[in-house]
Each structure stands twice: as C-alpha cells, then as structure tokens.
Amino acid sequence: MLLGCIGDDFTGSSDLGNTLVKAGMRVVQYSGTPAGPAAPDVEAGIVALKSRTMPVAEAVRLSLEALDWLRAQGCRQFLFKYCSTFDSTPQGNIGPVAEALADALDADRVIFCPAFPATGRTIYQGHLFVGDRLLNESGMQNHPLTPMTDPDLRRWLGLQTKGGVGHIPAATVWQGADTVRAALAAQDHRFVVTDAVRDEDLAVLGQAVADQVLLTGGSGIALGLPGNFRAQGLLSTEGPRWRGQAGPVAALSGSCSRATRSQVDRHIADGNPVLEIDPDAVLAGRTDARDAADWVLSRQGLPLVYSSADPDAVRAVQARHGTEAVAHKLDAFFAECARLLVAGGVTRLITAGGETSGAVVEGLSVEALEIGPEIDPGVPAIRAGENLVLALKSGNFGAEDFFAKAAERLAG
Structure with a gap:
C-alpha cells in the first residue's frame, strides 16, 4: 500500500476513492480500521470513520488507530480527508485530529485544502466558496450538526488548534510546485491553508507536497498524488477493475442538504414511488424499519425512503427530542432498513447523506468496499460484496437526476 487515507465519514471517503x-x-475503502492486513494489490487504502461529529477525544483515538494500521501496511504518505465544506465546529474535529496525526508522524508542515473546483468548492484568500457564494451563505450555515458560520478557514481552524494558521495564496500556487514548496518551507506555522480555484491548482499542490508525510483536505487534494507515485514507477499499469450488478434497486435518504432535497423533488416529479419518514413517528415507535423495508420490497422501479426535510423542520424536531437523540434514532432506522432490504433481495442500494451512508454501511457489516467508476463528480459506484453494489452520496453532491443515474451506473 502506497497511500494511506483516513476519512471522517463514509461518503467523503468514497468521494476520495473516486478521485484516486x-x-x-487501485483503491479499497474500509469500514473502520480492519483487524487483518490489506490485500497485496491495494495501492491506496481508505479507512472510513464516522468521526466527524463524535466527541473530540474519541475522534482522535479512532484516527490514531487507523493511522497505526495504515503504517503497518507500508504506506509512504498519509491523507486526512474531511468534507469540502470543512464541516466542523469551533471545538473540532478537524483541528484536533490533524494535530494528533501530525504529532504521531512528526510532520512539521501540513496543508489544509478542502477545495474541489469541479464540484464548486474553491478557496481564495483563505476563504471557502461554494459556487459563487461564501461558505456561510451557501446553506451550510444551517447544517444541523456542523453549521459553518465563518468562511475564513484560517480563523475557523485557529479556533480548533493550539498554534496559529498560515496561508499560501493563489498567486503563489499559480507560480508552480517549486514556488509552493518553498513557500511552505518558509511558513512560521505548522498548519497552512492553501488557496485553490482551479483543478490545475490542486495538481500543483499535489506535486508540491510529494515529500510531505501528511496532508489534509477534501478529495480534490488527491488529484495530484497518484502522479507522484506513477513517476516513481510504483503504480500498476493494469488500473482498477469494475463490474456492475443486476437486480432490484432501492434508495435511502437522510440528508437535509439543498442538493438532496432537489434530488428528492425530481424523483417525485418523475413519478417514482416514494415514502417520506416522519422523524417524530420514528422516535415515538409508530414507524419502524420493517414497515419501510416491506413498503420498498412491494414496489417496482426505484423506490425511495427519505427523511430529507428543510432546515426549519429539522430544527423543530431537534428542539422536541434533542439533536443527538434524533441523529441516533434515524441512523439506526436507516441501518436496519438497509439490512432488511439486502436480506430481501435488493442488490443495488443508493444512499444520500454522510451520516446515513455511514449508518447503512455499519448496518450491513461491510468491511471492505471496492471503489468503481464515477456516477457524478465526487460519487463513485462501489462494490460491497459478491452480489451487492452501493452508491454512497454526500448530501451536497450529485445532479438532480442522481437517483436514476446511480441505479443505471450500478447496473453496469
């Protein structure tokens, strides 16, 4: 294994796998830290955790556990992957996890770059944009778990870390990898936010950090990394393999993002069978996973079970029951629903939302995921077993017709 990656959620990890x-x-994504060694032909291993919103100490512990396993596989470089919208709170978890990894690897300079221009995420003058809007005007300010109210990544990261945060501006990146490398070495700070407004900038940054043991960012920062290994003659010439899967298909959505809500609306408008889940009913025990699974298995086409409400409705439910209780109950609902669907014969399963996707993977007890071809930017097809393929979509990703497109691509 050449590149060892630690992702703070499941959909973000598969997004990274898609880029690589x-x-x-050749990429395999692991559901948590594996107990045994990786297969010998794996070139990039991604340990996917659900650490984005858990207590800081637990997130750090699990990330260091993953790092130990990846080091044992012989990895030469390590990447801590988080969301391209830098989902975190003033307390963490991005900063504390990065500090722990940097300490363990004795890394003296670490870049932070969640940019991915192909999906509309860019960084300029240290500020994160989503499309033509600053992060805190993009809808992310309403995120139920990690509301992003400040687009200045230096300031936000500075709240989570012990030291100050440096910056490499776009003008430096545009001068090439050698200039970036020199600017990074001249930094007074251990952690450095780097601008990137074009995919070409990410390729430059990838070249510039070829000798850095640790880097952090969204999946876009990985664009330039395979080329570094290829230049050293370390990559297989055969490349990744993929085969699709026939059989019944279903979709589960727990994301409340604007993109996912638009995808749900499109799915309804196209005449597909849909079942909206009332969180109050789930918490009260009036609706359970068996009800939803039975409904799906009795439908033709591409049935969708969703709880993708608008932010005001989500906040009202959280106010009645508590944020943690709502998240835990809905995750458990979707995990059990996925298990029942696969047991009932579903071979293609589509999920929307990072927390939902993580819960589904855990519910299915899937340990290793083979990353396949791209469905939409940032979202790959995934093989999870001999007769099961998945699409694990981050809430903010995908075109309006994503559900239909994913079903077709999973079929091969």
Missing part, C-alpha cells in the same frame, strides 16, 4: 480511481490507483 479516476487517476488510475
């Missing part, structure tokens, strides 16, 4: 596969690496 497109660049020609």
Whole structure:
C-alpha cells in the first residue's frame, strides 16, 4: 500500500476513492480500521470513520488507530480527508485530529485544502466558496450538526488548534510546485491553508507536497498524488477493475442538504414511488424499519425512503427530542432498513447523506468496499460484496437526476 487515507465519514471517503480511481490507483475503502492486513494489490487504502461529529477525544483515538494500521501496511504518505465544506465546529474535529496525526508522524508542515473546483468548492484568500457564494451563505450555515458560520478557514481552524494558521495564496500556487514548496518551507506555522480555484491548482499542490508525510483536505487534494507515485514507477499499469450488478434497486435518504432535497423533488416529479419518514413517528415507535423495508420490497422501479426535510423542520424536531437523540434514532432506522432490504433481495442500494451512508454501511457489516467508476463528480459506484453494489452520496453532491443515474451506473 502506497497511500494511506483516513476519512471522517463514509461518503467523503468514497468521494476520495473516486478521485484516486479516476487517476488510475487501485483503491479499497474500509469500514473502520480492519483487524487483518490489506490485500497485496491495494495501492491506496481508505479507512472510513464516522468521526466527524463524535466527541473530540474519541475522534482522535479512532484516527490514531487507523493511522497505526495504515503504517503497518507500508504506506509512504498519509491523507486526512474531511468534507469540502470543512464541516466542523469551533471545538473540532478537524483541528484536533490533524494535530494528533501530525504529532504521531512528526510532520512539521501540513496543508489544509478542502477545495474541489469541479464540484464548486474553491478557496481564495483563505476563504471557502461554494459556487459563487461564501461558505456561510451557501446553506451550510444551517447544517444541523456542523453549521459553518465563518468562511475564513484560517480563523475557523485557529479556533480548533493550539498554534496559529498560515496561508499560501493563489498567486503563489499559480507560480508552480517549486514556488509552493518553498513557500511552505518558509511558513512560521505548522498548519497552512492553501488557496485553490482551479483543478490545475490542486495538481500543483499535489506535486508540491510529494515529500510531505501528511496532508489534509477534501478529495480534490488527491488529484495530484497518484502522479507522484506513477513517476516513481510504483503504480500498476493494469488500473482498477469494475463490474456492475443486476437486480432490484432501492434508495435511502437522510440528508437535509439543498442538493438532496432537489434530488428528492425530481424523483417525485418523475413519478417514482416514494415514502417520506416522519422523524417524530420514528422516535415515538409508530414507524419502524420493517414497515419501510416491506413498503420498498412491494414496489417496482426505484423506490425511495427519505427523511430529507428543510432546515426549519429539522430544527423543530431537534428542539422536541434533542439533536443527538434524533441523529441516533434515524441512523439506526436507516441501518436496519438497509439490512432488511439486502436480506430481501435488493442488490443495488443508493444512499444520500454522510451520516446515513455511514449508518447503512455499519448496518450491513461491510468491511471492505471496492471503489468503481464515477456516477457524478465526487460519487463513485462501489462494490460491497459478491452480489451487492452501493452508491454512497454526500448530501451536497450529485445532479438532480442522481437517483436514476446511480441505479443505471450500478447496473453496469
């Protein structure tokens, strides 16, 4: 294994896998830290955790556990992957996890770059944009778990870390990898936010950090990394393999993002069978996973079970029951629903939302995921077993017709 990656959620990890596969690496995503060794032909291993919103100490512990396993596989470089919208709170978890990893690897300079221009995420003058809007005007300010109210990544990261945060501006990045490398070495700060407004900038940054043991960012920062290994003659010339899967298909959505709500609306408008889940009914025990699974298994086409409400409705439910209680109950609902669907014969399963996708993977007890071809930017097809393929979509990703497109791509 050449590149060892630690993702703070499941959909973000598969997004990273998608980027690496497109660049020609053989990638396997693991659900948590594996107990045994990786297969010998894995070139990039991604340990996917659900650490984004858990208590800081637990997130750090699990991340260091993953790092130990990846080091044992012989990895030469390590990447801490978080969301391209830098989902965190003033307390963490991005800063504390990065500090722990940097200490363990004795890394003296670490870049932070969640940019991915292909999906509309760019960084300029240290500020994160989503499309033409600053992060705190993009809808992320209403996120139920990690509301992003400040687009200045230096300031936000500075709240989570012990030291100050440096910055490498776009003008420096545009001068090439050698200039970035020199600017990074001249920094007074251990952690450095780097601008990136074009995919070409990410390729430059990838070249510039070829000798850095640790880097952090969204999946876009990995664009330039496979080329570094290829230049050293370390990558297989065969590339990744993929085969689709026939059989029944279903979709589960727990995301409340604007993109996912638009996808749900499109799915309804196209005449597909849909079942909206009332969180109050789930928490009260009036609706359970068996009810939803039975409904899906009795439908033709692409049935969708969703609880993707608008932010005001989500806040009202959280106010009645508590944020943690709502998240835990809905995650458990979707996990059990996925298990029942697969047991009932579903072979293609689509999920929307990072927390939902993580819960589904855990509910299915899937330990290793083979990353396949891209469905939409940032979202790959995934093989999870001999007769099961998945699409694990981050809430903010995908075109309006994503559900239909994913079903077709999963079929091969």
